[in-house]
Amino acid sequence: MTNRSITIKDVAKKANVSVATVSRVINGLDRVSDATRKRVLKIIQELNFVPNTMAASMVNKKTKMLSVVVPEIQNPFYTAVIEGTVEVAKREGFFTLVLSTNGDESEEEDFLESFLGKNVDGIILIGSHKEAEFYRGIQKPTILVDRYFNDCDHDGVMIDNYRGAYEATKHFIEYGHERIAMIDGEHDFNDGKDRFWGYRQAMLESGLAPDPDCHKQGRWTEADGYRLTIELLQSKRPPTAIFAANNVLCKGAIRAIRDLNLRMGEDISLIGFDENELAQFVQPQVTVVRRPTREMGVQAAEMLVRKIREVPMEQGNPKCVVLGVELLKHGSVKKLK
Amino acid sequence: MTNRSITIKDVAKKANVSVATVSRVINGLDRVSDATRKRVLKIIQELNFVPNTMAASMVNKKTKMLSVVVPEIQNPFYTAVIEGTVEVAKREGFFTLVLSTNGDESEEEDFLESFLGKNVDGIILIGSHKEAEFYRGIQKPTILVDRYFNDCDHDGVMIDNYRGAYEATKHFIEYGHERIAMIDGEHDFNDGKDRFWGYRQAMLESGLAPDPDCHKQGRWTEADGYRLTIELLQSKRPPTAIFAANNVLCKGAIRAIRDLNLRMGEDISLIGFDENELAQFVQPQVTVVRRPTREMGVQAAEMLVRKIREVPMEQGNPKCVVLGVELLKHGSVKKLK
């Protein structure tokens, strides 16, 4: 497309200075007289010279790029995290590079091995790998988000999944529900697992024996949210309340309830995890556990930038920040007593 | 984090060969005896050596990276395009780098000037700039998607916005509607403009004088979709049909109709542009103009890869592919006669 691009040498020659001087001007260092600086700047303009950042990076080993790796880019939860990190990164002078892996471990690996993965200054990772070992292999400042692994040698930003599920379940119980179901996906990561344990613990504490028929597990998809909800509601002893353990599952549940012609918050109570468009649309709105999605990205980016800048020696043990969640009460939970 | 990373030199020394040979092995070139190849490969394993792609790129000026630049990453239309391009790119051996500009021109520029922008092999751009000149300045294989500019010196992949709007409007007319409103946003780009002209043309052709009260313009946001719909429906002479010119506007319209307690496809008819979650959720479902979103990304990526590989001389005049749209008829349009 373009012929040979013009380099620092061309500028130097035309300005009758050394490349060293041009470099100084480019980087805004002092030790350059005002006269020469002006002259060089002018030539740069004239020649329309743009420094080759890659060459620079070769020597100083910095690219001012961050990457944020997520499993899927269609889920608003992830895009919210991305937004948060991008905002901070920009403020701090980094570009952010987004990669969606489709939850595929090998795609994640490929990326980290690639030009991009190798050359960013730091990584914010919502990983798809299930073993700490993989993460330990990442030789670069990295912050794990949402999914954490012990002994992974990296810092993390999580939310209190356990508590979110616990509070949702408790809320049902306070309102008099006893036959409370939960639908979720595979327990591949701590987030899913913790939500299940939160639910379970709340049940136990209230003396409600966890009924295996009330815990339906599928994949974390809207289709399965739909299917599992139908199964629950058409069983011989349907629950009076359902806790849908993430946003897409919740959407499926909402559809199912609608399709079965049941009245939300009347015939059946529902709580979702994470806000979602449908939950806000239906009437009454669906009560959900809200987590600070954007904030997670912000925190992660701030931690990452700090880590990139700090001298390696100063780095202590990996720390994992846990952000709180909040139950947004709407009208989808019926008061039984 | 990591100390000095090991380089091609280390491998060469340990294998008792020259760096040239190691380089050949890395790149799978022939002219290396099987014996040495094996030996080098073994050392590479042992040392856990990973070639520095950046250094390589410095000399051969290729990075095997593509970037796709979109205005917003929250809109499913854009993510669908992204998915399409990523798929093709991967198949062709390129990594895709996603950038969301928030529709901000300067952010778009910053990106193109950045390390990333400078070092990708090609760009797929849903631009936020409004003048062809800007695009002409991009000295790199680029495909414009969705928004096109004449004389921009780049190829493009568009859809037939005009026809989509035209058909939607015609559909209303066939069903007996006469007071047909349209809501849209700023006419900053061809897409929005064309939709308006398609609507207008359909009206004129059918002898329906375009009533200025029936064209409400705001921004391309859900909030404005809501607001404009309310305005229309509460005016002294409300329309019987509304064409919402994009997905978010349509969502706003759906909410508004619901909040006014009107029956979709009965009290008011609606057609949206682009599918969206709410349109599929409500009953009856909303009739929409569907465009091949994913396919746009696929086409664009294929064109881009071809362009990157072809010798500069072969490049003819910029060409713009226009993909068709389809009216997905659901129950949101009432038959008046």
Add this chain to the structure above:
DNA sequence: TTGAAAGCGCTACCAG
């Protein structure tokens, strides 16, 4: 089949 050496474009150190 292999190696030596000249870069790619820039930075940073050391002299002057």
Add this chain to the structure above:
DNA sequence: CTGGTAGCGCTTTCAA
């Protein structure tokens, strides 16, 4: 304040 120069890690002639 300015210039010379040695790399950064790799590729690619050109010779051997």
